[in-house]
Amino acid sequence: MKNQHPPVLQAASLAERFERGDLFAAQCPSREVLKHVTSRWGVLVLVALLAGTHRFSDLRRKVNGISEKMLAQTLQWLESDGFVQRIAFPVMPPHVEYTLTPLGLDIAGKVEALTDWIEVNILQISAAQQSSLSQA
Amino acid sequence: MKNQHPPVLQAASLAERFERGDLFAAQCPSREVLKHVTSRWGVLVLVALLAGTHRFSDLRRKVNGISEKMLAQTLQWLESDGFVQRIAFPVMPPHVEYTLTPLGLDIAGKVEALTDWIEVNILQISAAQQSSLSQA
C-alpha cells in the first residue's frame, strides 16, 4: 500500500515534530524525504549537483554506474521534494538542465558532509573492520 | 544564491577528493559504507544509538517498524564497519548491548544533522512540492 504525503500538515503535530524522536514513528512524513535523499543514487546525484547545473547526460556520465531509468526516477523524486529544479528547453534535440534549489543546496550540503566524512575516514573504517575480527 | 558550505566541506578540496578516490566511481569502497549508513534502518539505528547504549529489544522498540531480521542485519553491518560495538553478556536469558564507537558517534552525528534538517524543514519541503505543481 502506498504511503502518500498528506496535503495539509497538522499544526498540532508541528510541536511534536520539533522534538527529537519523531523520526522513529513509522508514519513520519520525513521518512519519505529521507528515503529519496539517502537512496543509492539520490546521494550521488545531490552531491554531483553541488558542482552546479548539469544536463541529463552530464549527470549520467558523472554518476558512474547509474542507469537512465534510475537517473530519471531519482531526479523526479528530488524535483518533487523541491530539491532540484528542472528546466527543459523546447529545442531539438532536447536540452534539459538540472539545478539545485536553495532547499536542495542546503540538504545536499548535509549529504556531502556525510559522504566526505566517509571518504576521509575510509581507511580508519577499514582498520576498524580488521580489528573487530579479533575482538568478538 | 546562498551557498553555505559547512567547514568540513572546505577541508575536502577538489584535489584531495581526486587523490583519495571519488565516490562517483562505481568501485569506490566508500559506497559500501554509505550503503549501510544510509540504508532505511541504518539511519534510524545510528540516530537511536546516539542516545546511548541500547539492548537489542530496546532498539527494536525504539525504531518503530523494524523487524528482528533487519535489526540484526543492520547492527552487524554497523558493527563490521566499526561504528557499533556489540557486548554480549554470557547469561541466560541472553543480554546484549550495543554502543556507538567513537567512529560511530562521529558518523551518527552527521546522519543526525541530515535527519534533523529534514524534520525542521519538512513543512518547507511540502510547500515546495505544492508550488511545483502549480508552476509547471
Next chain:
DNA sequence: CAGGATCCTAAACGATACTG
C-alpha cells in the same frame, strides 16, 4: 532475550527498445 534459518513478497534495479 537475542538472533539464526528459512521462505516468501515487494520493491529496486538494469538492459533494451522506442519516441518526440
Next chain:
DNA sequence: CAGTATCGTTTAGGATCCTG
C-alpha cells in the same frame, strides 16, 4: 538528447519457526 515503457533479474525486507 532526454526521456518513457516494458521486461527480467536481483535485492531488500517481513513473517515465522527455532535454538541456546
